Amino acid sequence: MSHPAGAPAWQRQAARLPVPNIAGFPPGFFRRLAPRGKKGRNLSPEGLFGRRPGGPLYDGDSARGRRPIKCVFGQCPAAVRNEGFLQLYIFRTYAKIKAESTKKAVSEMKVAIASDHGGIHIREEIKKLLEELNIEYEDFGCDCETSVDYPDYAFPVAEKVAKGEFDRGILICGTGIGMSIAANKVKGIRCALCHDVFSAKATREHNDSNILAMGERVIGPGLAREIAKVWLTTPFTGGRHAKRIDKIAKYEEANL
DSSP: OOOOTTSOHHHHHHHTSOOOOGGGSOTTHHHHTSOTTOOOEEEOHHHHHOOOTTOOOBOTTTTTTTOBOOEEEOSOOGGGGSHHHHHHHHHHHHHHHHHHHHHHHHHTOEEEEEEOTTSHHHHHHHHHHHHHTTOEEEEOOOOOSSOOOTHHHHHHHHHHHHTTSSSEEEEEESSSHHHHHHHTTSTTOOEEEOSSHHHHHHHHHHHOOOEEEEETTTSOHHHHHHHHHHHHHOOOOOTHHHHHHHHHHHHHHHHO
């Protein structure tokens, strides 16, 4: 999309906006933008985002069928209807819907947390984070800095999560390795050892991990908080990843 130098400011700004990936939007998203009781208008992809090489865009509802998107909009403000500004309106509305949905899901979550003597300090920081996010949690210890055995704290948390009494679990020890090994011995547990934000996000999106393990001797409290926050607020994407999780569950049923 290009406009001459003498074009209105909104046209010049719209020309610089990126073309979105329509397949990334949730099913039926565009129809949610049309106010109830209002007649919307059908727009082709070209009318929404301008033509681009490679053919028309497709929405999440019909990407497999390769049917062009037909978006329904209600009485949007006049400026919003103008090409790039309509695109910007879509992104902002989608971001708002997604943020509200994530916030609600997180606030309804129950988390079990525990550590051995090597993870007490980070455990206390994560508890503060859970309170800031209004997440209900239960602390399973330990309450001393003398040497204890990490399986004694990993198993109770893992069993509670596996039974559905808690939605997620967080385990901390010196390296996180012992806790993750012990937790993964419990049927139905997918414990992920994460020491960076990327892994924390990926293991939720792809593996639907239900327990997070971290090592206090590996990372500091600031990074641990960021990892835990991303892990807690990232949803499972499903799709092809759900099929893989199902294969793990079937193996557990047959062999454990």
